[in-house]
Amino acid sequence: MDYQYSPFNPVIWGIFIGAMVLTYVVVSMFRHKHPDYPGERKKQNLTNDSSH
């Protein structure tokens, strides 16, 4: 089946989902490597800002 004009193109959606997963993984690995990033204010956010 030709998906080039379908809203459900599996290759493109696969690439998009893969890119979003990659984004999440990159951010998670960064946080794991730098747990105290970016520094003091982040700790303030954790205690004061209920949005996090």
Next chain:
Amino acid sequence: MPANIDDLVIRVADICEYKWDMIRNRPLAYLLSGFAGGAMVVFGATLALSVSAGVPQHMGPGMANLLMGLVFMFSLVIIMVSGMTLVTADMYIGIIGVFHGRINWGWFTLGIMLGYIGNFLGSMFFMWLISQSASYAHLPWLMRAHDIGVAKMGQTASETFVMGIVCTWMLQVAAILYVKAEGDIAKIAMAAYGPLAFVAGMTEHCIANIGFLALPLFQQDMYLDAMAGNPVTLLHWGFGQFGWAHNQLYTVIGNVIGGILFVGIVFQLVSNPERVKALYKGKSDFMIKL
């Protein structure tokens, strides 16, 4: 002297904090800024249509692209200078904000959605106004708008998708360099580069396309009357070839990848985490308005 990349990512995080503070506490104001930003984008589309009618046939398609890019340049300048919202910029701003712990994934997603809705309304409304005019109802502009619609909406999903990625890769590099630059002239030059590149480069921008491709649809009846007896390609609002929704869908997801992965994440990872942490130690203000 332009800020270094470590200063830059902190500035972007501060901008993120300002924007998402508005999203949390003043969502209607944010929606309005999105409406204004969406309209400002299609100021450029309107000018691009105006100056390029008849050009491909008489001066070559490349010259048409150049003219369109030149008149589109200042769309991003006025958005950045006014501080209004363009969702494609929010993509790189938000992901850097996530890295810096300023926002979480949920707020990032909600902010992008709200920005898109505001931009959609502004872009669509402005181009609807244009479609009600007499100027753009003359044959050269009817034909040019329709030709642009056919070219963009006739692309396959993969063609649209890759040009969506390329668009925000180019455009958001310009936008982040606007933040990096010091001085009005440098900032204007950086912001002007983005739309010039993405328009002259024939790429796909979701907000520009909302209005750019809605115009020939709003005017299609007039176009068909003007072309009576000649073979025409019919455009439509839905999915499938020559559909507005078909172009918009793959442009949006391409733009998301271009802005987040190739701009936001790249600049963040190039910055030095230790220097950023050192800069945070002396920091007292955590919000910047563009």
